[in-house]
Amino acid sequence: MMTFAALQTAPAATAQEIADGRGYMAAVALLATGVVALIFARRLSTRFEAWGMPIALGILILGVWDGAVVMSRSTIFPRPIEVWGAMLELVRSGRVWGDIAASLFRVTWGYLLAAAIAIPTGLVMGWYTRTFLALNPIVQGLRPISPIAWIPIAILWFGIGDGAGVFLILISSFFPICVGTTAAVRNISLVHQRSAMNFGVRGLDLFRKVILPAALPQIMTSMRLALGVAWLVIVAAEMVGMESGLGYLINDARNMGSRYDLVVATMIVIGLIGIVLDFLIRRLEHFDEVRWGYVKQ
């Protein structure tokens, strides 16, 4: 596995840099005034409000960031332009793709396994009171334990590698989906339950035609939540107990010569992938079979 070259030690501040700093302050103040003026402006087109405002604010934040780094004369914390360079380096070196694949692999399998176990468990727990009474204390007892706390056990059982990652994602996704599914089933309206009983639908058909579809909108909300949690947890897990993945990349960049430009670049990659994952799972909410659950009538 390739590593990164350490950053050169920075020279002391020169008069030129101090002048740059003053220039920055002026530019940032100007930008800030502009953003404030935009926020209080009376008439803006809706398209500008939706796109222009966040972009203006984003530029301002980058400006403040850059100015702060320049003025503090930090040699370790990267400037935005350096982070951009680090992004290009990540992509060009090709290393980041392997780490993205490693992280996504663990999340995908852990998450799918969790859903495959948690949804049936939640359906049964929600429908049969006895199962609920038996399992709920265990679920509620294990749920508050941070998935991070499972890392030593995961490594003990599965060693350093994908197995431990998949297991940790399984643990972290299982509880939100299981609890969400249980609650969804317990919330099925009495009228729908009685309709199903009235037509003599029972057993597997009852689950397939009534209980699962009735609970599906809420199950999907809990799955969306679980995917968010899974993506948070995998980074932490990879920082502690794995030798590949985006979390490992962050640790590696820091340990191999304080490459904070790579650290921040990786953080941005993690954020972008998180957004894409959330966007993809939200697409599922548009199907007719579940859309009723999200529309106020």
Place this chain on the structure above:
Amino acid sequence: MNPQPSRPKVVLRGVHKYFQKKKELLHVLDDANLEVAEGEFVCLLGPSGCGKSTLLNMCAGFESIDKGSIEIDGEPVRGPNPRRVFVFQEYGIFPWMSVWDNIAFGLANRTFKEKHTIAQRYIDMVGLSGFERAFPMELSGGMKQRVEVARALAVDPDVLYMDEPFGALDSLTRLNMRSEIVRIWREEKKTVMFVTHDIDESVQIAQRVVVMSARPGRIKKVVDLSGLDHPRDLDSKEYLAARDELYEAMGVSTRIGAR
């Protein structure tokens, strides 16, 4: 011509119901006795909280009977049964199924061809042709209620229990739905038990109106309207007399604004 009442279909004898509310025992239904003939259209009319819905839920097997007995065709009621279908307010249909799937819901045991024939027949009967693929959220309140009625009729039940089925509809749609339900009842010859708190609704549709009083719920009076032929003329002397009788039985004035 209305179908002539024949042998009793639903028989209630000394039916009582209690609800535990915190430490208090509420007597919701007190000694209900009633016989509903096969093919008869009976309205249970009363103020809210008189136990009329509870009574209907007990007939349908959704609620237990604390005392007394309810028999259908001579058999005591033991839980819900597809021979007797409950029609809820518009929320009874499944929002995750298309109109067609909702109506075919009770037909799981039929062949594909039978399912199609039956579902289509009732879709046409309630005037929903062209909406087979639509989902309930795309329908108006009246259309959802039609889906619910069609779903109930599709399994060809003997008895329809209707619990204020038109309560959530606007008054114009409600008037139309009343005509529809009377037309369908005359075509299909089902026994109908229909709960409402709307006096006019009961006079317009029922052959017999069972008037109930509140706390504890009791059957106060039974008004026979089988002499009024359908279609009913809402301006006829007989209709108005029957309506006045029910207003009086319910203890409300027919003159708005009277002191």
